[in-house]
Amino acid sequence: MNSPFCESAFSATIRPIIATSVDGLIFIDNHLLAIDSRNGYLLLINPKNSVTKIVNNSSWQDFIGAKGLCISENKLWFTSREYIYYCSIEWEKDNLVITSKPFCAFSLSYPANGIAVWENTIYITTQKTGHILVYSLDGTAITKFYAPGIGAENITVKGEEIWLCDSIEQTVYCLDRATGDVKYSILTPFESPTALAFCYDEKTGKDILYVAYSDQEPYIRDNPNAEPNHELLYRDRTFIHPLHFYFDEENKYTLSNGFLLEMTYVEEISPLDHLELKNLEWRIALPTESARQKIKSIEAVGLPYIEEDYQGQKVALFKFPEFNTDERYVFGWRAILEVWSIKYQLKPRDCEALPPLSPDYESKYLVDDDNLAMNTDVILRAAEDARGSETNLLRKMYNIRNYVYDHLTYGIKPHIDTPDIVLKRGVGSCGEYLGLLLALSRLNGIACRTVGRYKCPLKVLHFGIPLVPDFNHVWMEFYLPSIGWLPMESNPDDLEDSNIYPTRFFMGLSWYHVEMAKDVPFETLKSEGELINKETTSIGQLAINHVSFTIIEELKPTGSEEG
Known part of the structure; x- marks a missing residue:
């Protein structure tokens, strides 16, 4: 099927100057x-x-x-x-x-x-x-x-x-x-x-x-009467922008306003201690393709890499026959991507007669393969409470999401704890939200996996300017037999000032999410064919990562249902 999109920019944004x-x-x-x-x-x-x-x-x-x-x-x-x-x-x-x-x-x-x-x-x-x-x-x-x-x-x-x-x-x-x-x-x-x-x-x-969009944006004000003279303030931001979209009735999703992004991911060797490694293999996942993300081009940065294929998922392999931390390198990749917002249009009645999960998916996506504490009493009890009496897979997933939101509030942590500790503490980062969601979903027979890895900073219509994300981000996909993988954000829908949660990112994902290769680790190290123990030598001890986005242009759907 031909792509419903073209690459041309379109109608200008309307900015009524005096409007608050x-x-x-x-x-x-x-x-x-x-x-x-x-x-x-x-x-x-x-x-x-x-x-x-x-x-x-x-x-x-x-x-x-x-x-x-x-x-x-x-x-x-x-x-x-x-x-x-x-x-x-x-x-x-x-x-x-x-x-x-x-x-x-x-x-x-x-x-x-x-x-x-x-x-x-x-x-x-x-x-x-x-x-x-x-x-x-x-x-x-x-x-x-x-x-x-x-x-x-x-x-x-x-x-x-x-x-x-x-x-x-x-x-x-x-x-x-x-x-x-x-x-x-x-x-x-x-x-x-x-x-x-x-x-x-x-x-x-x-x-x-x-x-029309109306909110406030942060900005740095130069105040000559203050010391220091730079102040963080907020100002009204109002603009009017065309919403273009494409409704795929057969596959039950809508795609809306896309953007052409340049993303660069590189590692700079900057070790904490002296280290020598033989036949080092440094793997970094590459962006993947999906219904909402297309790769226009991708190239190596700093050093060449070998592209490996893991069941359609691409990984860049950088080889160092003699790795010495006294030497300095920058290496990684640069990709040009089309990214779109996606929203799936499924309802519980679409999921009433789904076939059972295949044995391959059961053995891969229903197990505790990432310290999910699925055998602890607190998580087993939470899985039962979250499910209630629901049997419909889509409603069950929705109930689990709401249960996690009811019991956690968002907070950045220096490391990720297991879901049982997180649930007792009541505060978690996006990764900890995700761990609890994975544990409760898998115990309830819902195949799910971790996906991510970065979000382009949401600088409204800032074209051609390098943008640096403050941190990485993960979310999840859950699987409905005969339907496929559906995205779900881990924590952004958990609004602290509301006891009713939005569903914008339940089976939905915004354009600023960039998806990396799935079912493979984002980054791994091997020396002489053996995985390097993270406890003794981590990537963070060897290198500093640099991530940059540039929004090149906005993309317009063709053949859309704009009117």
Whole structure:
């Protein structure tokens, strides 16, 4: 099957300079209308150059706290707290004019977020109840649907579909307008999506979906009155960016906005002690290919390597006949990769009649092969508690994830403890979250494995700048017979300020994850054919690793379902 992607860059990002947040979005007559809830500004934005002006110069106070925007005939609708408002508008010579004060159409029992009007029907999202409320124009309740996410959601309607974005889930959902059933969901390339709208593209004849993002970013301020003069501060970051995606209905996943990355991984020999080794073999895993990651090119850095193949997984072998720590080397690889966000669209009912796990997978992926403490009383008891009475594999995996999140909080540790110690302590790093997830899953008959290895720093649209990750990262894949391997993050969905966990990275992975060869160690040392004991000589005692990413360009899906 041909790749659904091309390598061309596409529509420019829209950056309304004065906006502190974007809480509602509409395209109207080749302009973009947005609401800044904090300032009460109704903003008219030129999408071609981001030039922005305030429409409600004298009535901005009426719009403080306003969220959600939609237009029906000559009425502009929005929400504010638990009230539904509209005001009259006119379009005059490339300028939008508000011709009446906001009028309260009706009120709800709980605060509203997004609003969309389709003919004589109003759709309203409310985070408090977790519903999409359906009303008539006169304020009569018609029905309600369950909202798929857990965060604040904005909404728009397009034909027979409801589209909404969820700020916590980092996801856009496409729902059937008549039933409220989710048709598919799409991971957004950036965090905190707050509004969305469709724009017709005359060149392609399709509707392009634009999503607004509003959050804060850290920056270093040079303060001449302070000592030291550099201070860490935060500032508002708001921008609007097209969301392109490809829905593979046959394989049940969506791919969204991709990026062309350059990744370099090298080791610099910098030993702590003097050491000599004969016939040293230094192996480093290479990036792998998957449904969301493609290798464009890969080359050696510093020293040549021999490429080894382990059942389709590639590893670079560097040979040192006489390794002496008095000598200095830099060696590794440089890869150019296409990476995409992926979200699988599986439901428990898709997993009701799965075949049994094969004996090969049982012997490989259900065993304690990495100090998982699977025979300890505390882990055996936890595996039973986490499962409950569930028999469906997908629900069982979901229950196990939530059990781990209920019992752990995230914290960086200098070393990785076994899952029994981690569970008693209640605090774990990503690797320790992963160890506990692996132990509980395998004891419940779910084949799973460790994958990773690095995440590109999430510097929003910083192209051509070398980016260095602060640390490595691991996550897991679990296996459903006849379906395949599915990704699951180890800890990022465990939000400390919430007792309800998002599902964005349950069967989903963002573009900034780079996958290395699977089922093989990332890095190993052998001397004269024997593995070197990590307790006596570790890689960290011999070398310093250097990891660098450069975002080259953004990639656009072709043949996508953009409209």
